Amino acid sequence: MKALEKFMQKVKPKSDGKFPIAHAVWDGTYTFLFVPGHTNKNGVHIRDSVDLKRTMIIVVLALIPCLLFGIYNVGHQHFLAIGDCLSSDHVCDLFMDKFLFGAMKVLPLVIISYGVGLGVEFVFAAINRHPIQEGFLVSGMLIPLIVPVDIPWAMLAVAVVFAVILGKEVFGGTGMNVLNVALVTRAFLFFAYPTKMSGDKVWTNTDLAEGEHLIDMYSGATPMGNAANGVMEKMPSLMELVVGFIPGSIGETSVIAIGLGAILLLFTGIASWRIMLSTFIGGYVMCLIFNAAAGDNLFMAMSPVHQLAMGGFAFGLVFMATDPVTGTQTNSGKWVYGILIGILAILIRVANPAYPEGMMLAILIGNVCAPLIDHVVINSNIKKRIKRVKTA
Amino acid sequence: MSKDVKIRKGVNIKLKGVAEKLYADASSTSDVVIKPTDFPGLIPKLSVKVGDKVKAGSPLFYNKEIDRVLFTSPISGEVTEINRGEKRRILEVKVRADGSNTYETFKQGDPDNMAKEEILDTMLKSGVWPFIRQRPYDVIANPMDTPKAIHVTAFDSAPLAPDFGFIAHGQGDLLQVGLDALTKLTSGTVHLNITGNANADEAFNSAKSVQINKISGPHPAGNVGIQMHHIDPINKGEVVWVLNALDVLTIGKVFKEGKFDASRTIAVAGSKITTPKYVKTILGANVGDFLKGNLEEEARVISGNPLTGTHIQSDGHLGFYNYQITAIPAGGEPRFMGWLPFLGFTGFSLSRTSFSFLNPNKERDLDANINGEERAFVMAGQYEKLFPMDIFPVHLVKSMIYKDIDLMENLGVYEVAPEDFALCEYACTSKIETQKIVREALDLVRKETS
Known part of the structure; x- marks a missing residue:
């Protein structure tokens, strides 16, 4: 070396x-x-071994x-x-x-x-x-x-x-x-x-390749694509969704593989458990609301667990919503942010047939709203401080 | 009336080389240095020139803005050096000891029977005034102000910090005299904040005419700003004075003995100290006198603790506010793939990205390496876990970076001091120099609002 x-x-x-x-x-x-062997000049003399x-x-x-x-x-x-x-x-x-x-x-x-x-x-x-x-x-x-x-x-x-x-x-x-x-x-x-x-x-x-041909009746549609088109009979079982041998974006299909990543992120504390949990809650609650209003719409009536295991929801929840730069930075803001993303993701997915998956747009909308959410949280702290001056 | 406060956020970083509760052989210092740079925001004006003879308690320089605030010599001897830096800024005033220990005399007496003006006068003339600092801004208190309260911290929770109880043991009478003087200076309460983690020493427990508060929890529980925030937070437009209990002893001595006796007991600690112990020495003392033969190779010597102290040479001098000399490994070696989590180098981390979390009570031997490079301010939530105030530390620091004074005010800039951010700086993923940012912001706000 x-x-x-x-x-x-x-x-x-x-x-x-x-x-x-x-x-x-x-x-x-x-x-x-x-x-690099740089040493501290001003301020603290010792530093944690973690860096970016x-x-x-x-x-x-x-x-x-x-x-x-x-x-x-x-x-x-x-x-x-x-x-x-x-x-x-x-x-x-x-x-x-x-x-x-x-x-x-x-x-x-x-x-x-x-x-x-x-x-x-x-x-x-x-x-x-x-x-x-x-x-x-x-x-x-x-x-x-x-x-x-x-x-x-x-x-x-x-x-x-x-x-x-x-x-x-x-x-x-x-x-x-x-x-x-x-x-x-x-x-x-x-x-x-x-x-x-x-x-x-x-x-x-x-x-x-030479000599190969697609099997009869082959369809490469993802479960999300099918659902958006109202083809509900080809829906994979929950087990298949969780294990992930289904068509989809390259990394998003297996909930188990995503779960392994989530365990590492949560254990090391790098990703916020608040965002993960609140996004899940937001999505789950939205599914329940759709369930209640489903009528004979099979997609709306889908069980929440099934719904959340499908598509990019899990992947987005673990790896994208938790981005510390674009997410909210205050702890209470993280709850609001996560719930917002969860609700929007399911809302866009189920209610808008033009977009088979809602997670991408939900997180992007969440990113845009994050500074606003933080602003509200911080303002409440500021108001508390101003109130203290008045009462003192 | 007393309050029990439990601090929940923060952490005690356990380092090797805690000072054993024994006194090393006393050694008299060859020279002392008073560093105007120990006092943020101070513009010093010299009262002496090289070659002048001074007694202990004779002024060396004073504050140009408030010329009643004197900085006096801790020993008797001759002014041998005045070191200046850029733009002729005074860095050090050195006094060589003559060994005679002669003192200037000040008005002696029981503060209870003295008028406020007399007390102020004695404290200002004897040179103990700079021990009192104020919030906001964390600068030397202005004697014209009347603070709404005075907070005295009776313990230090920083890594390797001295045990105040051990040092102050048996000096309860001096402490009381000092506290009596302080009670005359405020219209409000004098708070003595003792540790709730262990039994506080009798000297602190038996203090009278003050409100004794118990603060428990991890570092920074010993920081007076944190204590104040939980007992009686400061608001815009208010002034609170703060100091530490050991300095109150020195103030007590002025009133009891009529002289500026700046002798103090300090902890000499850290993994690079052969036998870490307590040493009886004096304010501004040359640390080479007692480190000789006790210091290992390749050490970084710090006046103060490893989080807030000042890097000094191995024959440098003890800072004005410091009761601790720490020596840690100097570091400076690049580490091959040192960023790898869980592998290779066994770096200590508060996060669970290194196996050090399995053994939180092990004493660590940390060196002075930055362990990375400064990056954009990406927040991974460390600041919030280590900053025990009802303040958003990240947003406050960001407002300081872009110098938005209104926002700083709203977010609580008047309550904080750089030392409160030391742990955040330690844990910062982005290796931001947080304390420097806070210091510069406080100077800016002070300049703009006064």
Whole structure:
């Protein structure tokens, strides 16, 4: 390690040199390899060992189960579509084939997301001459997990550039953005290329090799898509929704994989349990309200647990609503924020057939409302202080 | 009348090298230094020049804005150095000891029988006045003000802090004299805030004519600002004076003995101290005199505690308000992939991103590394867990960063001092220099509103 440290110090480019981007890239690499030995100058002399890098890495780790399951499921859905295995054969002798097929499809998306996003970040770091910040470590992993597997690479790249520049850098970079960057990417894709983001052709890779053909009556529609079209008889069982061998965005299908991530986030205290719980409560209550008003509408009558296990609700609840930058920052505000997201997600999903899934819009609306919610909470504290002056 | 307050937010960071309750051999100091930089917002004007002979209690410099506030020499000797920094700002005034221990004499007497003006005069002339600080702004109190209350903290909850009870033991009479003087200075109550975590020393328990409050809970329970907030919060336009009980002893000595006797007992602690003990020394003393042979290699010496203290050289000097010298590992080595959670380096963390949470009572040996780089202010909820006031710490700090004085006022800037944010700064994920931000904001508000 000493040798590596020496080597890195030797190749260090000047920060005010001809190529500021070279320094930005060097700095990003060096601080990834080593936590610099800077010591405290003013203020405290000791510091906690946690830093933003560790915080972000933990979220990335929490996403790994979703990524692995997503990779496998992409392969599974593909082989299902061409009839090489039965839907009940979750783990058959095609295990490695499924996994490799999935990896071939998913890893390029991960590489594009990180490559393009970090590239933009490095350029901005060089322009602003500040060290690269870690925010995109998480966004870069979230983005491939919330898109359909068949998304064209160029579209993904354009969306990432859009999201990083207009969603984040124009506001001042990491920590300053109003909207969750990964969701801005998804919203951009959703509205700019709707045909590639919805319908029943995009969720499963059905590129056929020679001699392959889709099975009869194949439909790649997601449960959400079916529900929005009123096709309720093909609804998977609760078990299937929880385990996640269903078509959908790459990382969102398995509640179990998401749950593993949630456990890590809650245990380390990185994500707010208040937001997770209140979002769940909001969604659950909204489902109950729909249940009561359902009549003969089967989608509205769906049981809350079933409803919440479906689509992107769980994924959004664990990984997106809890974003500390774009969410509310006051503890009481977190309750309001979560409940708002939960209600909106189910409301948009069930009541608006144009949007098969409501979580993305719900969280984006929640992000926009977060400063307002905090403002109200903080004002109550201010009023209390002013009242104290008057009574004293 | 007394109040019991339980502080729930905060944490005791357990560090290696707690001072054993024993006195090390006394050593007389070779020189003392008074640092105007210990007093935020002070513009000093010198009363002496190099070569002047001074007694203990002779003025060295005074406050340009309020020229009655004198800063006096703790020992008798000769002014040997006046060190200046940028723009000729005075950094240090050094007095070399002559060993004769001669004192200026001040009016002696029982404060109970003295008028307020006489008490003020004695305190100002003898140089004990700067021990009294005020909220808002955390600066030296203005003798023209009449505070609505005076709060005296009788314990320090910071890491490796000295046990005030051990130091003050048997000096209850001096404490009482000092407290009597203070009661004359306020129209309201003098609060003596003792620890509720252990039995407070008899010297504190037996204090009279003051309101004794019991504060329990983790650090920052010992911070007088936190205590005040829970007992009787300060509002806009009010002034409260604060000081610590050990300084009240020094004030008591002025009235009892008629001299400025600045001798004090301090804790010498930390993992880089060979035998951590208590040392009898004097305000502004050269720490090299008692650290010699007791300090290990590659140490960072701090006057004060590791959260709020000042970095000094190993032959530096004890700060005006400090009762503690701490030596911790200097740090400075980069750590390979040190950000990895749960792996490799066994860094201590209050969060559960390191296995240190399994063993919260273990004494840690933390070095001076930042453990990361400064980042945008991303909040992961640490500030709220460590800031025991009914104030939104993150939003207050943010309003300080963008200098919105109205908002700061509304969010409670008058109640806080930099030290109250020390734990937040310790735990900050984004490695923000919170105390510096708070100090600069307080200076700004003070400048703009006065």
